[in-house]
Amino acid sequence: MDSLDALRSVLPLTVPIPSPVTNTSLLTPKDISREEDLLRNPGSLQAWWTAIQTAKEQAIASQKTQTLGNPLLGPLANPTARMNLQRLTYLLESALVHFPRSYKLWKAYLSMRTYYVLGKATKQKRSGARKKYAAMSEMIEEDEFDAESWEGGLNGVVGWEEWKALVGVYERALMWLPTMPRIWLNYLTIFNHPLLPPAFSKTHVRRTYDRALRTLPPSLHNRIWPRYLIWAERTGGPTTVAVFRRYIAVDPSMTEHYTKLLIEMKRPLEGAKLLLGLARKAARGEYESPEGKSPYQLLGEWLDVVEAWAEDVGLDPDEIKPTEEQPEKKEEKAEPVSSTGSLIRLAGPMVPADSSGKPVETRPYDPDEDPTNTQKLDVERIIRKDGLEMYKDQAGRLWTGLATYWIKRGEFDRATETFETGMASVLTIRDFTQIFDAYAEFCETLISALMDELASPDDDEDTAETEAELDTRMRAFEKLMDRRPFLVNDVLLRRNPNDVQEWEKRVALWGADDEKVRSRDIHDSS
Structure with missing residues (x-):
């Protein structure tokens, strides 16, 4: 087994960019005519592409007869593969000097560099096409099914310089072609590799996803968010919370899934508040569960969380304020401002209205539904108001749930x-x-x-x-x-x-x- 120093001695191969000036073995006598032709026609993309394809075919043929070496080096385990990487890098870098905005060249270059670092990519075969307008949960399932796996790969510790160089190449490509979604998707894919160096595992990945969302138009965000949510869920911790909070602010369909993650992460108060908010919105007809759950089922899930995490979710008995019944005030029906209506408002507070002029109902801030608010819940008041007053046919479950909550808190009386x-x-x-x-x-x-x-x-x-x-x-x-x-x-x-x-x-x-x-x-x- 080779020592770590011995393995590192053959790397890096692409830093600095290989050139015949520094490495005379990059060119053979057979390459002289090709180089002369490219020097005479540097502006011909077809000439460059023909030379690149010929070099790639020669590299594939030469590597078929080579035996594998140390697995830590992955595809770069034998000298022939290392030389092929340098030759192709030199040729493609030279072509990009003349055609820096060529998507065709960048795609070929990134694909080649990715193979020599990540290894051979494999995918499961799919039956049928992907849905065009699917829900986020379905898109996440499809992305998980389509996720690539790799055979071999360069070790992240041994080949740190090559990994860093690969990331640098993707950054250069995005500098020239920032609105190409396929380059972004391929770039984000490398962060799922099991041998990814720790330096790229969290902060850099999160910032790259954020840059992709800022750069690409909103119509392409549904291609980024599924991968972002999958990565955030696997990462865990504050990253999961920050990413999912951003997404559910735009699309609440993933809130139920997010609450399950919060419970697994032992953040029951935030999960309980989200479930309570969903139950109330569903009861008002403002939310429809992707899983077909009724408002009572959502409230039942909230009650399950309260029973399991009584100390973390509910207020202490001495903190509960007695509820005082206040007489209901009859407010005048407010009309939106209109130049053609029966009423023109000359004073008083403005009334929110939609594009058609109809008033929009606004609700006051409720800390019980704000997951970022650390104030605990008055469980008994919520069960009586949102449960017993609305679901009289489920009184047995609600009363036993409230009693179980008090038992878990040790309040037997x-x-x-x-x-x-x-x-x-x-x-x-x-x-x-x-x-x-x-x-x-x-x-x-x-x-x-x-x-x-x-x-x-x-x-x-x-x-x-x-x-x-x-x-x-x-x-x-x-x-x-x-x-x-x-x-x-x-x-x-x-x-x-x-x-x-x-x-x-x-x-x-x-x-x-x-x-x-x-x-x-x-x-x-x-």
Whole structure:
């Protein structure tokens, strides 16, 4: 195995640009006539192209008979390949001196230089053509399928100078042809190579993508963004956040995917705020999920995040401000300014309007929907306002979700109060059963934990307190089990106060307790 110094001694090959003045082996006696012809006709692109194609065919033929050397050098492992690279570089660089804006020459030059550094590119075969106007998620899937892989390649440490020279060639090409999307795409492709030197792995790549978006017209941005988002997702960390924030500001269709990334990156507060914003927009008809999710499903995903990351997402109980009911103010209906309408506004605030003159509804800033705001959420207020008031048929899931949130925060008394409030307000047996089963499971888990704590006591004083709490919890659990038929009867009568059979059952349950049988609470809560 060759040493690192021995491998580095044969490189770099293209820095500085090879020339017969510095390297006499670049030209053979057979090349004299070609050089004389090019000197006589330096402005003939056809003459240059013929010479380049001939040299390329000779290079391919000579390399077929050569055996591979050290794999760290990739395509440059044998002397013949290294000499071919220098000869082709000299010839193409000479041609570009006369035709610096020739896309044909630059494409051939970049392709040749890329092969000798990255190795032979391979692609999976696609059945059918790509969709022209596809959603971003579909374009990302297509780009991932079409992603190139390479056989061999020059090691990024050993061949650092050659990698740097390749990047420099692409930069020169873009200086002359900045609006050619294919050059940008080929340039961005090299940053996906597994042997890419670390110096080019993050900052340079991000800035190159940004330059591509600034340089190319907006109609071509859909060819850049899929690769940019794929690279940002693989990179992770602040880069993922910065890139996805920029994209969803223009196209919110990737927001749901972005929230999953945020949860994986352990940034639940930002993900929860994005999901809450999507659920509210979907409920107002301003957002349509690419995956076909309903507003309630989006709110359910938000609730799942809240349950799993209660401490990170929700406000502490002592930080929650009591909500004060304010009387609704009737505001005058504002009309947009118009020279032909019935009203010409002479004073007062301006009203936003679209191109047709219709007023555009604007909503006040809400920190609960701003992912950049670090203020935590008042979970109970949100569940009551955006959940229980809108999705009354899903009250069971919402009440148990709120109670689970309080349990995860260690607020057992609030969880108990939430379960009780939920059972006293639901209108269906399904919702009641969901809440009751979760309530019973919570009581059993808490009792089991207290019994385990008593099994290994640490202090006599703590043991006495634990025993007292255990007795209280067990009595409450037994009372809950005994109350079940009464609670079911309450639910059915709230649903239909005119159900005579349920009233008869109520009389049988309560017996001589006339106050309970009358049950003013049932009528008041219905």
